[in-house]
Amino acid sequence: MTPPETVRLTVAQAVVRFLAQQWTERDGERQRLFAGCLGIFGHGNVAGIGQALLEDEVRAAEAGDEPGLRYVLGRNEQAMVHTAVGHAKHRDRLSTWAVTASVGPGSTNMLTGAALATINRLPVLLLPSGTFATRVSAPVLQELELPHAADVSVNDAFRPLSRFYDQVDRPEQLPAALLGACRVLTDPAETGAATISLPQDVQAEAFDWPVELFAERVWHVARPPAEPSRLGDVADAVRASERPLVVAGGGVHYSGAEAALAAFAEATGIPVAETQAGKGSLPHGHPQLVGAVGSTGTTAANALAAEADLVIGIGTRWSDFATASRTAFRENGVRFASLNVASFDAGKHSGLALVADARSGLDALTEALDGWHVGTAHAERTADLWQQWDARVEATYDPPAEVTDALAEGLLTQGQVLGVVNEHTDPRDVVLCAAGSMPGDLHKLWRVRDRKGYHVEYGYSCMGYEIPGALGVALADDTRDVFAMVGDGGYLMMPTELVVAVQERVKLVVVLVQNHGFHSIGSLSEGLGSQRFGTSYEYRGGDGRLDGGHLPVDLAANARSLGAHVVEVHSRDELVAAVADARAWPRDGGPFVIHVETDPRVHSPSSDSWWDVPVAQTSTLESTRAASDAYRAAKADQRPHLAPTTPKETTR
Structure with a gap:
């Protein structure tokens, strides 16, 4: 031998x-x-x-x-x-x-x-x-x-x-x-x-x-098909529903199921909400799209979620932000059906588990529901709710004079920054973010025009992901510009990979939003009665508290020192010009940084939703006691989601 x-x-x-x-x-x-x-x-x-x-x-x-x-x-x-x-x-x-x-x-x-x-x-x-x-x-x-x-x-x-x-x-x-x-x-x-x-x-x-x-x-890499008997159970549940809602997760993208989802939504008329990972599953303007759902959702998606009698998850792991800590879906007896390639995720919420690849499962479900469509009232309510929300987005991108006139010289609102970048970039460009207040604002406000145009890491919401994550996207695809949206807090966590982009001559655009602290956690702290404690980048004052004025930290100079090309902007017009310059920047030019200061006191429109963060149950602070009362009231809307999966009687 x-x-x-x-x-x-x-x-x-x-x-x-x-x-x-x-x-x-x-x-x-x-x-x-x-x-x-x-x-x-x-x-x-x-x-x-x-x-x-x-x-x-x-x-x-x-x-x-x-x-x-x-x-x-x-x-x-x-x-x-x-x-x-x-x-x-x-x-x-x-x-x-x-x-x-x-x-x-x-x-x-x-x-x-x-x-x-x-x-x-x-x-x-x-x-x-x-x-x-x-x-x-x-x-x-x-x-x-x-x-x-x-x-x-x-x-x-x-x-x-x-x-x-x-x-x-x-x-x-x-x-x-x-x-x-x-x-x-x-x-x-x-x-x-x-x-x-x-x-x-x-x-x-x-x-x-x-x-x-x-x-x-x-x-x-396989596309597991749906089990026929379970597919029939899900189809029966859809036919028996009156106010169904789809929640599209990251699995839609990973399986390349966007066209299959569009075909399903158009054939059935079921409105489609999106998780962070699933945003862009349908392009902006699609008639069934109602946008983000949950704690950082649109009022349209959350209103439909509260009324839904059947929620169809597609490729989602049902995180607390998507479910608003189990307060988004409030209908008594609401049922869930989950199409997911992983049985672990498909089985959550005690629902009908349809274990399959998202694209093959959607194709099969569309065929099984041939001829079925939501009622006229549900379709009209979907359209009305979305039109109301879309108008609020317009007002955030281009705020009224009473908002802009109150801003200090050289400051913009975060909504203005997102609006300019969204409106003045190519539909195929990628917006990327990970932590702070911007992921929530992007989830609600960003208008996705391409299946790969939105990239927000929100499973771990890791500060510092933005620049290295954008580098990874740029290395994966040199036909698109990548716009990394990062606050000053996230930038300070991990600016180092700007040097890698310089060394490898990789173009990435960093929109560095300076608001002198942790904007998101500051707002959360205030809402929980903790008075924004420890969330601002300020000197220690004479009384020992960190409220002695902003620090003289120059992040634009820091980015320059790492080899990036930096443009500092102080108005909306300057930001528009900077975005145009960034798009014209050569592919081998390395990182392009746009530095802009915003007013953290101006917030994006509310999602009319909730996120479960426990509040101290006893305190000498009046702000904490008030927040604790509000917390207990909000907990009353939480649901265990243990309804039986057996659908109502129907005929196929």
Whole structure:
């Protein structure tokens, strides 16, 4: 018998060679599973993954080819994971990046990114370095020592944050770890962070690998069909309803189901509300679109949600913002049906679980409901509610004189900023945000005109995601401009990846909104009776409180110092001109930053909704006592959503 052909490589070299040969395929279209590797090197990986990436690059340069795995030098480990996530989200989870970091703090800096990826159901491969598997030099620099468990390292913190975790202590373990990680990354129902911990000595260890490990491998991303009997149950529930409402989530985008959703909505007349991840499932102006739902929703969607007798979730995980902490759907006996590729999400709210790919499930449901349409009264109410809300958006984009005349010189409202960017960018451009007050305002106000035009990370709502996430989108798609909307608080968390954009000559536009503090949490604090405590960037005053005036922090100068082109604007006309200049900025020009100051006292229109944040039950402060009373009153609207799933009698 002929022995199998082998090739001698280090573990790290084998990882790089393997990742370069992985592809995904869906509906006959292929793309690389890994667009490249983001990394920061230290003593844990510089001689392992770092050396392997160098060897790959040198070999490609000598042959006149592209490296098998493109390397990009990050500046912050958490930010590198955000960049990979931004890429994966824009590519509908069909492509991502690997991310490598050194032993100890380099690797644990990726924990926040791992949590964000897994919570948002977005694929990213993490390669944290570990201390010696042999323990020959223990304890080494940055090693965690636990007297009761010598095999535990800081990398074990990735276990609860990852959808897949393995540690490779011997070369023989690597193939199973790599294949297991790729299986999870390409499974729509299981995807999230996949983590392979690589001890630094193992990375450099040589081994004779079977050549089959490095053959091109294509991972098929399936479209599971709906179970016919359950499909019939959902169709019966729709026919028996009088005031149905669709809630479209991120699964609509990830499965490319936008056209299928439009066909379903047009055939049935059912209004469609959107979660943060699902925004843009229907384009602005579609007759069934009623916009954002829940705590940051439109009054149109929330009014229909309160009256709905059947709520059809499509690709949503039913977060508390989408359900307004279970107060959005108030009809007694309201029933739920959830179409989701993941049974875990489909089974929430004790509803009818239709486990299937969103596109295939919608196609089947549209066919099953052939000839059925909502009543005239429901359709007319949908149109009237949306027209009322759309008029409020217009008044926010272009506020009346009593609002603008009250603004200090050089200040705009946040609604004006969003309006200008929305109206003066191309429909295919991408708006990106993650935390603060802007995600809520964007959810309510932004008019999405392209299926990929809206990118808000709100599963983890991670401050600092904005710039590295925008970098990921720009790396994924150089045919669109990416506008990262970030407040001063989020900017200060993670401006570092502006330097990566400079180094890689990647164009991204950052709209830096300066309001001297945490606008969103300041408003929340005030509503909860905590008087905006600790939410403003101000000097400490003579009485010891942080209310002594704004700090002389120049964020525009900071962005310039990092290599970005910066434009400071002080009026609406200047902002319009700056957006035009940003759009004309060359693709290889690096980051373009627009700095604008806003008045945090001017808010967007209310969603007439609620979010459950507990208030102190006893206090000496009158503001807190009043907020506690209001909290108890709002809790009365919460619902357990335990209604039976059996629909009323109907005929098919």
